[in-house]
Amino acid sequence: MGEGARVAIVNLGCPKNQVDAEVMLGLLQREGLAISGDPAAADVIIVNTCGFIADAKEESVNALLEAVRLKREGKAAKVIAAGCLAQRYATELHAEIPELDGIVGIGQQERIAEAVRAVLAGEAIHAVGAPRAVLPEELPRVLSTPPWTAYLKIADGCDRPCAFCAIPAIRGKMISRPLEAIVAEARDLAARGVRELNLVAQETSRYGLDRYGHSRLVDLLRALSAIDGIEWIRPLYYFPTSVSEELIALIASEPKLCKYIDIPLQHVSRSVLRRMRRPGDGERYLELIARIRAACPEVALRTAFIVGYPGETEADFAQLLDFVKEARLDRVGAFIFSPEENTPAASLPNRVPARTARARYARLMATQQRISLQRNREFVGKPMRVLVEQVAESGERVGRSYRDAPEIDGSVRVTGSEARPGEFVDVMITAAQPYDLMGEAQPSR
Numbered sequence: 001m002g003e004g005a006r007v008a009i010v011n012l013g014c015p016k017n018q019v020d021a022e023v024m025l026g027l028l029q030r031e032g033l034a035i036s037g038d039p040a041a042a043d044v045i046i047v048n049t050c051g052f053i054a055d056a057k058e059e060s061v062n063a064l065l066e067a068v069r070l071k072r073e074g075k076a077a078k079v080i081a082a083g084c085l086a087q088r089y090a091t092e093l094h095a096e097i098p099e100l101d102g103i104v105g106i107g108q109q110e111r112i113a114e115a116v117r118a119v120l121a122g123e124a125i126h127a128v129g130a131p132r133a134v135l136p137e138e139l140p141r142v143l144s145t146p147p148w149t150a151y152l153k154i155a156d157g158c159d160r161p162c163a164f165c166a167i168p169a170i171r172g173k174m175i176s177r178p179l180e181a182i183v184a185e186a187r188d189l190a191a192r193g194v195r196e197l198n199l200v201a202q203e204t205s206r207y208g209l210d211r212y213g214h215s216r217l218v219d220l221l222r223a224l225s226a227i228d229g230i231e232w233i234r235p236l237y238y239f240p241t242s243v244s245e246e247l248i249a250l251i252a253s254e255p256k257l258c259k260y261i262d263i264p265l266q267h268v269s270r271s272v273l274r275r276m277r278r279p280g281d282g283e284r285y286l287e288l289i290a291r292i293r294a295a296c297p298e299v300a301l302r303t304a305f306i307v308g309y310p311g312e313t314e315a316d317f318a319q320l321l322d323f324v325k326e327a328r329l330d331r332v333g334a335f336i337f338s339p340e341e342n343t344p345a346a347s348l349p350n351r352v353p354a355r356t357a358r359a360r361y362a363r364l365m366a367t368q369q370r371i372s373l374q375r376n377r378e379f380v381g382k383p384m385r386v387l388v389e390q391v392a393e394s395g396e397r398v399g400r401s402y403r404d405a406p407e408i409d410g411s412v413r414v415t416g417s418e419a420r421p422g423e424f425v426d427v428m429i430t431a432a433q434p435y436d437l438m439g440e441a442q443p444s445r
Contacts, residue, residue: 006034008042013050015151021048024112026140031113044078049085053338060085068099078119090128107132131172133157148422150194155201163277163344176211190229199235205242225256234258252296258402264304268323269316282323300403302331308357310348332368376432388419410435417441
C-alpha cells in the first residue's frame with residue numbers, strides 16, 4: 001500500500017530537527033515513496049514539529065492545523081505529526097486535533113515509511129515511546145539545504161540539568177555518534193559537493209564524553225579538517241564551561257575551522273544562573289571571552305540570553321546590560337522566558353510581569369544592535385572571504401562570511417562578482433549595517 005503516494009514534510013525548529021527530517025526523507029525515498037515539495041499536492045503531509053518554547057509550539061500547532069485544513073479541502077489524504085511536539089504532547093494532540101492520522105515521536109523516525117503506509121491503508125498509528133536520541137547511523141539522508149552546505153549531527157540528547165529546558169525530557173540523554181561514523185558521513189557529504197559543515201548537537205563541546213569518557217571534539221575537528229573538499233567547519237552550541245584551551249587553540253590555528261564560537265550563556269547574574277541550575281557568572285564569562293580573543297582576535301562570538309526569568313530583578317537585568325556593553329559580542333539572540341511544563345523553572349516563584357519582560361527584551365536588543373553595528377564597522381576596509389548563496393535581481397551576490405551561520409546571522413552583499421551560488425569570492429568590505437555587510441569583489445587569491 002502506498003506505491004506512487006506523494007509525501008511532503010513540513011519541517012520546523014532547529015537544525016537538529018532538520019537533520020531528522022532529512023533522514024525521514026531518505027527513508028521514504030528508499031521505500032519507493034515519492035517526495036513532494038508542495039503539501040497541497042501531497043497525499044500525506046508530515047509536520048516535523050518543534051516543542052521547545054511557547055512560540056515554537058504555537059507555530060507547530062498552526063502548521064498542523066494548516067495541514068488538516070488541506071485534508072478537509074481534499075488536497076491531502078492524511079496528516080502525520082512527528083518530532084518534538086509529537087513526542088511531548090502526543091495524547092493532547094490526539095484529543096485537540098482528532099483529524100490527525102498518525103503520531104511519530106522522537107526515536108521512532110525509522111518507522112516513518114511504515115507510518116505512511118499504515119495511514120494510507122486507513123490505520124491509525126501512534127509510534128511514541130520513551131525519549132530516545134536520534135542518530136543517523138547508516139540511514140539514508142536527503143539534504144534540504146543548498147548543496148554546498150549541510151548540518152552534521154554529532155550527538156543528540158542532553159544530560160544538563162538546566163531548570164528551564166525540556167530537551168532532556170523530549171530527546172533523552174546525550175548520545176554521541178562514533179567519531180568514525182561522523183567522519184565517514186562528512187566524506188560522503190564532501191563527495192556530494194558540500195563545502196561547509198555546520199556541526200550540531202545539544203552541546204557540541206561535550207561530544208564524546210558519554211562514549212569515550214572525555215570530550216573528543218578536538219579529535220573530531222582535526223579529522224574533519226583533513227577531508228578534501230570541505231572548506232568551512234563550524235561547530236554550533238558550545239557550553240561555557242566546556243570550552244577548553246586546546247579547543248580555542250585549534251580554532252585559532254586550523255584554517256578550515258571558522259573563527260566563530262557560539263556559546264549560549266543564558267544570563268550573567270550569578271543568582272539568576274543558579275536558579276537556572278547553570279554554572280558561571282558574568283566575571284567568569286568575561287575571562288573566557290578575553291582568553292578566546294587573545295588566542296584568536298578575529299573570532300566572531302555569538303550567544304543567547306533569557307530575559308524575564310523568575311526572580312530576575314532590575315539589578316540582575318542591569319548586570320546583563322553592563323555585560324553586553326563590556327563584552328561587545330558580535331551576535332546576540334534573546335528569548336523572553338517561557339515556562340515549560342514539568343520543568344523546575346515552571347514552578348519558580350516571583351514571575352516577572354510580561355510587560356516588564358518585553359521591555360527588558362527590547363532594551364537588550366536595542367543595546368546589542370548598536371554594538372553589532374560598531375563591530376561590523378570594524379571590518380570596513382578589510383578583506384573577507386564570502387560564500388555566495390544567492391544572486392539578487394540587481395546582480396549583487398548575497399552570501400555569508402565565516403562570521404555568519406546559516407539562517408541565524410547576517411549576510412554580505414557583494415558587487416562586481418560573477419560568482420555562482422556555492423562558490424567563494426574574495427571581497428573588500430565597503431559598508432556596514434547592524435547585521436549585514438556590503439563589499440566589492442576582489443581578484444581571486
